[in-house]
Amino acid sequence: MIMQKNNDSIRIGFYICHCGTNIAGVIDVEAVAKYIAKLPNVVVSRTYKYMCSDPGQKLIQDDIRENNLNRIVVAACSPLLHEATFRNAVKKAGLNPYFFQMVNVREHDAWVHQDKVEATRKAIALSRAAVQRVPLHKPLDIKKIPINQSVLIVGGGIAGIHAALVLANAGKHVYLVEREPTIGGHMAKFDKTFPTLDCAACVLTPKMAAVGKHPNITLWTYSDVIKVDGYVGNYKITVRRRPRYVHEDLCTGCLECIDACIYKEPKFPDEFNLGLGKRKPVYLPFAQAIPSVVTIDPNTCIELKTGKCKKTCVEACGDRNAIDFSQKEEIKEVTVGTIIIATGFKTFDPRKILYYGYGIYPNVITSLEAERLLNAAGPTGGEFVTKEGRKPVRVGIIHCVGSRDENTNRWCSRVCCLYSLKLAHLIHERTGAEVFNFYIDMRTPGKSMEEFYVRVAEEGINFVRGKVADIYPEKLDGSTGRLVVQAEDTLLGRVLKVPVDMVVLSVGLEPDPEAENIRKMFNLSCSAEGWFLERHPKLAPVSSFNDGIFIAGCCQGPKDIPDTVAQAGAAAAEAFSLLDLGYIEMEPNTAYIIEEECSGCKSCISLCPYSAISFDPVKKKSVINEALCKGCGTCVASCPSGSIVQNLFDDSEIISEINGLLQPLQV
């Protein structure tokens, strides 16, 4: 039994925060302070409105100086929020920062309990546990480890591109890994962007080109991260580069091989155009692709399938010798200091909503397909036409497909209302068609967005407030080639049946299915929906729970291009601030072995996930390499002789905490 002796040399200051009414509204803070004041070694026990404020911190610092305090306990919010604040305050007053202990009476008490008496009791118990623990704290030094100056960015959409350029321009080396043959992501597929209607390619492609030729960026497209090891400052990354059967450094992007291909006409569905167009086995996804290097698809190339092609492409390539059918996948290993994850999203698959008829009626298309049809570089050269090649007279746009729907996804995808307005404008402008937007609520927050809505409405676009219940052919035999959109107009209170030539489904944004692999590999947290979780929804929106790993763009949640770029810039700045300091301060919660007590049983050695424990054959004792130890404490819990100690989480500290929690309340 470890009982707290009344040790005169220990002088504790206890502070409980009102946090306005957040804590004091539920917990009787005065009663807690009074109770704690009577405990052994407690010299000062106070309450204050906002402990984290400057006057609050000064209160502690003044008390340390005037009352010779040498241990500080603050009962306030979660240590994940303000532990660092108070440790700093304590340090500035000349005390070792680890002579501090934080008690969480807000997130774990005041905010989750209603019974004021019970909540106050709990606050007393939690505070007492800390007051009993803190005398056992030892002075510790902050460890500093150097940080590798490179950054890994996963995902080459607009988020990854922007972050890469910010960091590369600041002189940091960036490894940008993209799974597709080109960077650009979803943005490269768009025609115009809302609300300014500037062309997506015009703003994006210069940035893509800048990435392609930047001396500080190593661009690996057609590649996947397959393994992540290590820790902040020193992540070891393994990347698999799939063979594109073309040497990137030799290919000049002349595209003569494509002309020369044995297939005279493009025959295979073109992934970049979502299957709306055709490509040959050797292809460039789109004209401004970066890198400007062709890719040969092993599933359709005759040479790669059978080895019996005339290889007219190789002939066309000639002296450049860029085509190499024997190319194998390449494994690259790099070390980076920080990581930015920008893996984006996928659009909702409307096949899941049967009554919209996507995949059944050829003229029901998704909004992303509509973007490709409207794009001058798209499969129709910018002609917005039906599958039969007719110009539509009337078009229906259905909002919230796979958003705000109990049966599919409950969240609002945030961009659909605005891109639907944009599509309505573009379709009306290009074809003169009458456009009907079927919406649930029109959501247009943000700078210039509402003005855009008004502008589109004034152009004569029709808006019907109602959820579409059904889409069916006008004539059963399909002779008119038209579809009927049936919806209840909830403003007029009647059912509308609108015959249209084409239907555009405004599909929502979903987490990419690949995100699950990424999450596992980088040990990220996910929300229930599958979006990557930020460390704090307000104060750390681009940080993950792992030090040195940041998240940007739609992998964190649906957002538009300006917000994505802003977030990517923020992630780059966070990564830069970590790198540029040159070293990282590590929490000194590492474990060490008390040599005299170690029996040399070696049971700890195999438990360490970081191989930080080795065996000294001369002394016949285990030894922990402090530089490798990450402070999980698994070995400590396993040691049969109790001879491993974890700083900050010593057995005696935890047991005195247990004791403090469970003592009866009368002293």
Next chain:
Amino acid sequence: MANENYSAGNNGNWSPRIVAFFCNWCTYTAADLAGVSRMKYAPNIRVIRLMCSGRVDPQFVLEALARGADGVLIGGCHPGDCHYSEGNYKCLRRFRMLKRVLADMGIEDKRVRLEWISAAEGEKVKRVVNEMVNEIQELGPLGIPKKFEEWDKEIEHLKQHIESQEFKQEEVKK
């Protein structure tokens, strides 16, 4: 006196006391999320933060029960999600062993529980805590400290008995 208002036993009915060991990365954060989301759950739980569920020494659980806890909850990351790659598996291994020991000691199964709760599952913290409080409420107090007192008395009694026996034997020898 403020203290008296909050002293145990002053407002009548017994209610369970549960000590919880939550890992810093998943379950502790989930409990913070429950707080930020203002979810309400039973106030009977007191959380001790550890870096990893792998740090939970079975001794901590026994200590908590011995010092008056009516139940112990351990919270860690989901399998495969451990911040330290596999601490939660090691926790599970020890937990299985501990459960057998506890069963032998006559401590009910529901009093000690291990749950995987990710940082996003504030709702699960609420559910698990409420479930556990209800279950232990039904089981009633564990009361090991009191049993210790009884056992101490028994031992004291035995000791006296033996001493008196020895005294008698010495008398006989003389």
